[in-house]
Amino acid sequence: MNLHGIFAIYRFEMARFGRTIWTSLLTPVITTTLYFIVFGSAIGRQMGSVEGVPYGAFIVPGLMLLTIFSESIFNSSLGIYMPKFTGTIYELLSAPLSPLETVLGYVGAAATKSVVIGLVIFATAHLFVDLPIAHPLLMPLYLVLVAVAFSLFGFALGIWANGFEQLQVIPLLVVTPLTFLGGAFYSVTVLPEPWRTVTLFNPVVYLINGFRWTFFGVSDVDVGLAMGVTFGFLLLCLAAIVAIFRTGWRLKS
Amino acid sequence: MPEPILTVRGVSKTYKNGPTALKSVDLTVERGEIVALLGPNGAGKTTLISIICGIVTPSSGSITVAGHDALGDYKAARRAIGLVPQELSTDQFESVLATVTFSRRLFGRSADGGHVEQVLRDLSLWEKRHAKIKDLSGGMKRRVLIAKALAHEPELLFLDEPTAGVDVSLRRDMWNLVHRLRENGTTIILTTHYIEEAEEMADRVGVISSGELLLVEEKAALMAKLGKRELDLTLVEPLDAVPDGFDEWHLALADEGHKLRYVFDAKAEETGIPALLQRLGERNIAFKDLETSKSSLEDIFVDLVGEKR
Ligand SMILES: Nc1ncnc2c1ncn2[C@@H]1O[C@H](COP(=O)(O)OP(=O)(O)OP(=O)(O)O)[C@@H](O)[C@H]1O
Numbered sequence: 001m002n003l004h005g006i007f008a009i010y011r012f013e014m015a016r017f018g019r020t021i022w023t024s025l026l027t028p029v030i031t032t033t034l035y036f037i038v039f040g041s042a043i044g045r046q047m048g049s050v051e052g053v054p055y056g057a058f059i060v061p062g063l064m065l066l067t068i069f070s071e072s073i074f075n076s077s078l079g080i081y082m083p084k085f086t087g088t089i090y091e092l093l094s095a096p097l098s099p100l101e102t103v104l105g106y107v108g109a110a111a112t113k114s115v116v117i118g119l120v121i122f123a124t125a126h127l128f129v130d131l132p133i134a135h136p137l138l139m140p141l142y143l144v145l146v147a148v149a150f151s152l153f154g155f156a157l158g159i160w161a162n163g164f165e166q167l168q169v170i171p172l173l174v175v176t177p178l179t180f181l182g183g184a185f186y187s188v189t190v191l192p193e194p195w196r197t198v199t200l201f202n203p204v205v206y207l208i209n210g211f212r213w214t215f216f217g218v219s220d221v222d223v224g225l226a227m228g229v230t231f232g233f234l235l236l237c238l239a240a241i242v243a244i245f246r247t248g249w250r251l252k253s
Numbered sequence: 254m255p256e257p258i259l260t261v262r263g264v265s266k267t268y269k270n271g272p273t274a275l276k277s278v279d280l281t282v283e284r285g286e287i288v289a290l291l292g293p294n295g296a297g298k299t300t301l302i303s304i305i306c307g308i309v310t311p312s313s314g315s316i317t318v319a320g321h322d323a324l325g326d327y328k329a330a331r332r333a334i335g336l337v338p339q340e341l342s343t344d345q346f347e348s349v350l351a352t353v354t355f356s357r358r359l360f361g362r363s364a365d366g367g368h369v370e371q372v373l374r375d376l377s378l379w380e381k382r383h384a385k386i387k388d389l390s391g392g393m394k395r396r397v398l399i400a401k402a403l404a405h406e407p408e409l410l411f412l413d414e415p416t417a418g419v420d421v422s423l424r425r426d427m428w429n430l431v432h433r434l435r436e437n438g439t440t441i442i443l444t445t446h447y448i449e450e451a452e453e454m455a456d457r458v459g460v461i462s463s464g465e466l467l468l469v470e471e472k473a474a475l476m477a478k479l480g481k482r483e484l485d486l487t488l489v490e491p492l493d494a495v496p497d498g499f500d501e502w503h504l505a506l507a508d509e510g511h512k513l514r515y516v517f518d519a520k521a522e523e524t525g526i527p528a529l530l531q532r533l534g535e536r537n538i539a540f541k542d543l544e545t546s547k548s549s550l551e552d553i554f555v556d557l558v559g560e561k562r
């Protein structure tokens with residue numbers, strides 16, 4: 001195992017985070033505060049509670065995941081895309097690193113960053129609402145799992161992308177809409193048919209409900225199914241990356 | 254006999270939707286050698302290097318580096334290799350020291366400050382170690398790339414056009430560096446378009462054209478084997494044209510008719526020179542000076558590539 005190599009990549013990626021540490025940490029604090037002002041106070045007052053959870057608290061898991069999704073994808077895809085773009089990928093490809101070691105470095109760093117940011121959102125939200133955690137061990141575990149899954153996804157995206165637009169288009173046109181439509185800020189049970197059934201085909205619904213369940217012990221969908229979808233997504237991304245390295249797709253000619 | 258540092262067997266490469274860049278190349282390089290790969294644009298030099306370093310997948314063939322199979326036991330093989338690419342690609346926002354240390358660790362070595370310092374000093378980069386790469390000149394960037402390639406103490410160093418876009422004095426520095434590295438036991442394979450560079454630096458020269466390694470020879474042997482010589486006769490009276498009766502020598506005029514030039518094969522039994530001089534005497538064509546010179550690798554190369562086409 002080339003531990004030095006893994007940590008070299010990890011450190012390199014974390015250094016980019018370090019250079020922009022204040023904007024990286026201040027952004028989620030400000031966004032969270034804005035969400036609380038708009039949704040929590042202005043609208044939330046009329047909403048009362050959802051499934052027995054005050055609305056302000058109800059949106060916190062969704063808010064955290066919204067950011068985890070985009071941060072994981074952004075950091076991981078940029079991490080592997082930049083060397084392709086600048087040409088420094090030659091060094092990575094000629095280094096004595098296995099695919100697993102390469103992925104550990106990039107995905108590890110991207111996931112670390114988004115978990116940190118997720119926790120910053122959690123801490124900020126704490127200032128506004130009471131947040132009892134039903135499953136205090138599972139909650140951070142789930143957070144890490146989702147961060148890793150989306151970082152893997154971002155890594156594959158970064159390898160696929162041939163330009164900066166392509167890097168942005170998937171998060172913007174696929175992930176963000178699916179998240180908003182996936183019950184990040186509402187319970188899908190309030191939707192009228194047929195939208196309710198349609199929504200159940202959105203995998204993000206399961207991710208959000210699984211995570212929300214670790215907070216409040218309530219979920220719109222079966223918890224086992226939610227966990228299954230989360231693991232399934234993780235394995236799918238992993239399989240995609242294994243395939244990429246096997247074939248050298250878009251990495252080696 | 255010690256095992257060669259590099260063995261390439263039947264390596265060929267056809268790019269997807271692209272040309273056949275290499276056609277079954279065989280090459281063996283002994284430890285401590287300096288080998289120059291000489292060839293025109295698109296000959297396949299970078300492709301060959303990229304395949305050995307693991308950046309491009311070969312279509313067929315096998316490669317052994319320091320006794321390790323480059324595909325099967327790629328980690329061990331790659332640890333022995335350092336690569337300075339043709340393109341100047343670096344992380345613009347990193348400092349020199351950070352990027353060189355990064356390279357060392359990427360190749361599985363602990364961040365030994367001593368070795369990194371030595372490499373940076375050897376390349377006159379130590380003063381600039383805290384500078385961001387984007388603030389360096391092009392020649393310095395190239396040296397940073399060399400430092401990165403040397404950071405993990407490779408046994409085999411590839412220099413893909415080390416002097417492209419480099420001024421004369423830096424080119425001299427580069428040649429000196431190559432000789433110093435060789436003294437420390439590093440094997441070096443470099444590519445170049447410049448004949449004089451191959452002549453200056455290499456022990457052996459391989460000529461690549463259109464994906465084929467036409468030949469690999471000791472530099473001196475190559476010169477002797479293929480070297481043509483030129484005989485220049487400085488005339489007392491300049492001529493307007495080559496006189497009749499000299500057809501068998503294929504003479505040419507040079508220097509506005511002041512010189513008569515005869516190109517001959519130095520290895521041939523009969524150079525034809527005595528007969529030529531005799532004929533000149535018969536025709537009363539007087540000359541005041543006579544000199545012969547070796548033709549350069551450049552002429553050899555043009556001949557070789559021409560022959561194969
Ligand atoms: N990634 C690629 N995809 C398709 N074709 C390629 C690729 N890289 C190189 N080629 C082609 O392969 C051939 C050999 O290219 P290569 O870069 O190996 O030549 P070279 O000898 O290094 O040339 P130069 O002296 O210009 O650097 C060329 O015809 C080139 O167009």
Ligand SMILES: [Mg+2]
Pocket residue numbers: 298299300339413
């Ligand atoms: Mg080249």
